[in-house]
Amino acid sequence: MGEFELIRHFFAAAPCAQGGDGVALGIGDDCALLELPAGEQLAVSTDTLVAGVHFPAVCDPSLLGQRSLAVAASDLAAMGATAIGFTLALTLPEVSADWLQAYAQGLQRMAHRCRMSLIGGDTTRGPLSITVTVFGRVPAGQALRRDGARPGDLLCVGGNLGNAAGALPLVLGERQAPVEQAQALLAQYWSPMPQLTLGQLLRGQATAALDVSDGLLADCGHIARASGVALEVNQHQVPVSTELEAFLGRDAAVHAALTGGDDYVLAFTIPAAQHQALQLPGFIHVHVIGRVLDGQGVTLRDRQGRDITPTQRGYQHFRETP
Incomplete structure (x- = not known):
């Protein structure tokens, strides 16, 4: 199955790829076209998930479909944005109709929950990795940011x-x-x-x-x-x-x-x-x-007010090992 046939069969025909609020043109052309109401800004974020790093190489593709969109859409939530749509770049070691069907079903479920439209993407051959770019809208000047916290908050x-x-x-x-x-x-x-x-x-x-x-x-x-x-x-x-x-x-x-x-x-x-x-x-x-x-x-x-801050505070990509 070729790239374009794969896209048409498993993704372009999915309910989430049929357009929606804010999508003037979705899958089928060189670019998607988005429409924003006056006074709103576009919020954009990209997440990449790599097999063996962000998820087990062998896993349920339906669950992976849900997860791959959810973790990207969470960035829109963090900015206070209303979700519009997303693109999907899928790198596959091989084409498996069963795998793709299950993955597309999971992706559809999460897209429905988040009210997002699939508006484009790409497929290529290589080690399994998934890149999702999400698009949302937020009233100008009202996006939540990281730089506004003040003493007393x-x-x-x-x-x-x-x-x-x-x-x-x-x-x-x-x-x-x-x-x-x-x-x-x-x-x-x-x-x-x-x-x-x-x-x-x-x-x-x-x-x-x-x-x-x-x-x-x-x-x-x-x-x-x-x-x-x-x-x-x-x-x-x-x-x-x-x-x-x-x-x-x-x-x-x-x-x-x-x-x-x-x-x-x-x-x-x-x-x-x-x-x-x-x-x-x-x-x-x-x-x-x-x-x-x-x-x-x-x-x-702790409860007594003592400093118990651990040395390791979270996950770090590319952390050097001794």
Whole structure:
């Protein structure tokens, strides 16, 4: 099956490739054309997933289809953007109709959940890797950024952390767990739901935001650095699920929540005066976990206020080994 036949058969005919709000022209030409309402800006982000690095080389392609779009769309949520569409660049070691059909089905499910249209892409031969570029829109001047946190702000997260990191031994076949535990952890790894609605609700309220992909402490460091402030995280306030705690034990669950990554939950700062807003229905899963201070860097504190910041704060690509 040639490249163009592959695209037509598995992707161009998919429901998510039939256009949508903001898409003037989708698959079928040299470029897609997007339409933005007056007064809005285009938000764009690209994520690449490589077999053996970001996911097991042997895995369910349907789950991989969901994950590959979800992790990219999470960047739109972190900016407070409304999703429009995405492109897919797929590098395959071989053409397998069964694999492609399952992958396309998973991709379609996540596209439907995120209300996104597939608007173009590319295929080529080589080691399995997936590159997704997402497009969204946000009112001019209202995009959530990393550089607005100010001393006195509260530090918050949009839900439980650590489930995806806890799922890794299950994904790799190194451990087993009771069904109810395994389902909760694996769902966060394979099908994280980008917090697009929360991101949009935070426009005009949050002073800084990002999605937690490389570990809470590591990603909070990005906000601290961009904003020129210090962030203080209270370990006992970091939310973990009952399933993760039952699977790993309390200490290991908290460690996974702090440094594990792959959560795709929003972390953000908000003025203390806006605390009441966190009681509204759209913020039901939000937890206050710390505060913004004068200074620099990220500090983790225990219940007694002691500094217990670990040396390893999250996942790093290309980290040198001794």
